[in-house]
Amino acid sequence: MRKGRQIILDRVRSRVLPDRAAPQIDWDRLVRYDDLKAQFCDSAEFVGAKVHHVDSVATIRRTLEESAEYDSGKVIASTVEGLEGNFSASQVQSPQEYQSLDWMLIRGRFGVAENGAIWVPADEVDDRVQVFITQHLVIVLEAADLEPHMHAAYQRLGRFEGYGVFVSGPSKTADIEQSLVLGAHGCRTLDIFLIGRCK
Amino acid sequence: MSATVHHPEAAKEFVANSERMQWHDMALWFVRNKRDLQAAKTPEWEYLRELAAEIKAHTQANLDVYLEEFERQAAARGAVVHWAADAAEHNEIVLGILQKNGVQRIVKSKSMLTEECHLNPFLEAHGVEVIDSDLGERIIQMRNEPPSHIVLPAIHLKKEDVGNTFHQHLGIPPHISDPKVLTEVARGHLRRKFLDAQAGITGVNFAIAETGAVVVCTNEGNADLGASLPPIHIACMGIEKLIARQEDLGVFTRLLARSATGQPITTYTSHFQGPKPGGQFHIVLVDNGRTGIRDSDQFREALNCIRCGACMNTCPVYRRSGGHSYAAVVPGPIGSVLSPAADAKQHHSLPFACSLCGSCTDVCPVKIPLHHQLLAWRQEIARLGHLPASKRLSMKAASFLFSHPRLYSIVGSLGRLALRMTPRWLLYNRLNPWGIEREMPPAPRASFRKWYDRERARQNPLPVVSSSSQQNMETQP
Numbered sequence: 001m002r003k004g005r006q007i008i009l010d011r012v013r014s015r016v017l018p019d020r021a022a023p024q025i026d027w028d029r030l031v032r033y034d035d036l037k038a039q040f041c042d043s044a045e046f047v048g049a050k051v052h053h054v055d056s057v058a059t060i061r062r063t064l065e066e067s068a069e070y071d072s073g074k075v076i077a078s079t080v081e082g083l084e085g086n087f088s089a090s091q092v093q094s095p096q097e098y099q100s101l102d103w104m105l106i107r108g109r110f111g112v113a114e115n116g117a118i119w120v121p122a123d124e125v126d127d128r129v130q131v132f133i134t135q136h137l138v139i140v141l142e143a144a145d146l147e148p149h150m151h152a153a154y155q156r157l158g159r160f161e162g163y164g165v166f167v168s169g170p171s172k173t174a175d176i177e178q179s180l181v182l183g184a185h186g187c188r189t190l191d192i193f194l195i196g197r198c199k
Numbered sequence: 200m201s202a203t204v205h206h207p208e209a210a211k212e213f214v215a216n217s218e219r220m221q222w223h224d225m226a227l228w229f230v231r232n233k234r235d236l237q238a239a240k241t242p243e244w245e246y247l248r249e250l251a252a253e254i255k256a257h258t259q260a261n262l263d264v265y266l267e268e269f270e271r272q273a274a275a276r277g278a279v280v281h282w283a284a285d286a287a288e289h290n291e292i293v294l295g296i297l298q299k300n301g302v303q304r305i306v307k308s309k310s311m312l313t314e315e316c317h318l319n320p321f322l323e324a325h326g327v328e329v330i331d332s333d334l335g336e337r338i339i340q341m342r343n344e345p346p347s348h349i350v351l352p353a354i355h356l357k358k359e360d361v362g363n364t365f366h367q368h369l370g371i372p373p374h375i376s377d378p379k380v381l382t383e384v385a386r387g388h389l390r391r392k393f394l395d396a397q398a399g400i401t402g403v404n405f406a407i408a409e410t411g412a413v414v415v416c417t418n419e420g421n422a423d424l425g426a427s428l429p430p431i432h433i434a435c436m437g438i439e440k441l442i443a444r445q446e447d448l449g450v451f452t453r454l455l456a457r458s459a460t461g462q463p464i465t466t467y468t469s470h471f472q473g474p475k476p477g478g479q480f481h482i483v484l485v486d487n488g489r490t491g492i493r494d495s496d497q498f499r500e501a502l503n504c505i506r507c508g509a510c511m512n513t514c515p516v517y518r519r520s521g522g523h524s525y526a527a528v529v530p531g532p533i534g535s536v537l538s539p540a541a542d543a544k545q546h547h548s549l550p551f552a553c554s555l556c557g558s559c560t561d562v563c564p565v566k567i568p569l570h571h572q573l574l575a576w577r578q579e580i581a582r583l584g585h586l587p588a589s590k591r592l593s594m595k596a597a598s599f600l601f602s603h604p605r606l607y608s609i610v611g612s613l614g615r616l617a618l619r620m621t622p623r624w625l626l627y628n629r630l631n632p633w634g635i636e637r638e639m640p641p642a643p644r645a646s647f648r649k650w651y652d653r654e655r656a657r658q659n660p661l662p663v664v665s666s667s668s669q670q671n672m673e674t675q676p
């Protein structure tokens with residue numbers, strides 16, 4: 001194991017390249033959006049998500065129950081406070097046990113206006129596999145928590161521990177003749193609930 | 200090592216089916232268009248490309264420092280970092296991890312590196328079941344074919360082919376060709392494989408030195424399921440995937456998917472820092488020729504590549520000859536730069552599978568001067584003596600002509616005459632592969648130079664005083 005390490009480092013060090021400074025981003029040259037919320041909604045819908053505007057968590061269930069796919073008889077897990085599911089993660093021994101999940105309801109930390117992506121760190125869920133294995137995903141997001149672009153997103157993130165993922169729309173593939181199909185291996189649908197107003 | 204491959208020969212079969220070739224051409228052009236729309240919607244696009252190239256150049260200049268920092272940070276978060284000087288060492292490391300943990304079934308997400316190292320056949324020879332989990336890759340794995348594109352591995356196939364393949368391998372009824380139905384079938388089939396796997400292997404899009412994070416981008420969610428269901432995750436990466444800072448991801452996540460498929464970002468951008476609770480996380484850093492490319496002032500920037508595939512989608516040769524004609528792990532313009540670096544003799548024809556139109560260079564999000572590098576490879580291949588006779592002789596003649604302008608202009612007028620009079624057998628013979636499937640245009644009566652002078656004289660109200668102004672009058676119809 002040590003062998004490869006030494007060989008690679010020796011090879012790299014045997015050729016010294018003139019230094020090139022790491023660039024500093026000039027934020028004045030980056031895109032600006034007048035209306036972050038409108039831009040976020042446009043982007044999220046472009047990537048196949050459905051966006052709902054609500055005043056509070058309390059109204060989310062009612063909206064969900066109106067949707068054709070949703071059925072409270074199905075397996076529903078939630079890590080959103082005030083939005084209970086019928087599947088308890090406390091008994092779960094292995095990630096494979098989440099395979100029965102129909103709906104997973106989680107909170108996102110913040111959204112990105114330019115691309116509809118939402119940051120979901122591992123501590124928003126019981127097990128990170130929940131984000132991917134569920135048939136349908138619901139992400140609850142405060143409209144005040146929107147960033148314009150990925151530069152701002154990473155600045156906001158700073159150092160974080162463990163795992164995290166940006167989710168932009170439902171899983172998809174175009175591997176068969178370039179026809180877009182939603183629901184590849186991850187969720188088939190993504191509903192985003194935006195709460196309240198923008199900053 | 201495989202035998203030397205001659206691109207025009209290898210493209211024959213693909214080109215022979217003209218309907219399919221045209222579909223392939225249009226399908227990729229469609230992806231190229233989607234990329235253009237996204238680039239146009241991003242006002243700072245050119246600035247992002249510059250930043251990306253600078254970040255990569257900075258990382259290359261300090262590669263040893265960042266490799267060690269990455270190792271330190273990743274280890275501090277609980278990952279095990281392995282180093283492999285070449286493909287054989289990489290494969291041994293992966294097999295070692297699997298054997299130590301008694302793993303017999305794995306799922307793998309897309310990784311051009313593991314293709315390059317021929318990991319699948321190696322593991323299979325040691326009794327490990329390897330299931331490629333990207334839909335396109337799974338399809339071609341069943342068909343026992345290599346990928347024909349780095350982002351769209353099954354772009355050479357039609358939906359009927361996929362239906363047939365699933366009929367044969369998954370037992371679905373014959374003649375199903377609806378992409379929705381076929382995707383659903385694959386979803387069910389692969390779900391079982393994900394649940395059953397004992398380890399997941401993924402590629403790596405970016406690795407961050409300052410945090411020890413590995414970032415994987417997919418649309419299907421296959422890498423995430425493969426890295427989250429089984430207890431062991433192995434991430435395999437070329438050392439050029441390293442970047443210095445987390446903030447650099449802001450630049451690359453904006454460029455990658457827009458360039459690749461015209462999406463503003465991939466569906467999932469996963470950041471792995473250490474293992475999941477109770478799991479194992481291994482990272483394998485692989486050289487396999489990359490330090491050699493880094494040594495070369497001429498070709499170093501090829502290591503900037505983020506494998507977006509944009510240069511393939513835009514390439515007129517790739518679109519009309521198909522990925523398999525390159526007989527290389529990475530096809531298209533970037534493959535034609537990287538493959539000869541691995542084996543110049545075997546891949547000698549690839550830098551010539553190019554019209555030097557420069558479109559690849561224009562779209563490349565990390566500003567690799569692809570067509571300049573392809574031209575440089577042609578010279579390099581000639582210098583190494585790998586040119587076939589047909590090219591060697593004609594190139595010698597051409598360079599002699601180009602350095603003798605007077606002779607060039609005489610030969611030019613003879614050529615135009617010849618083009619009108621040459622019998623077909625002389626153009627369409629075995630020494631001239633460009634004659635295949637191509638018709639010569641009708642020869643113009645006047646040379647470009649004469650035409651240019653004439654047009655200039657027409658549009659310019661002032662008398663043009665130049666040595667050729669006399670000729671203007673002569674050729675006026």
Ligand code: SF4
Pocket residue numbers: 458503504505506507508509510511533559562563564565566567569
């Ligand atoms: S060379 Fe540039 S355009 Fe081609 S795949 Fe690599 S990054 Fe993309």
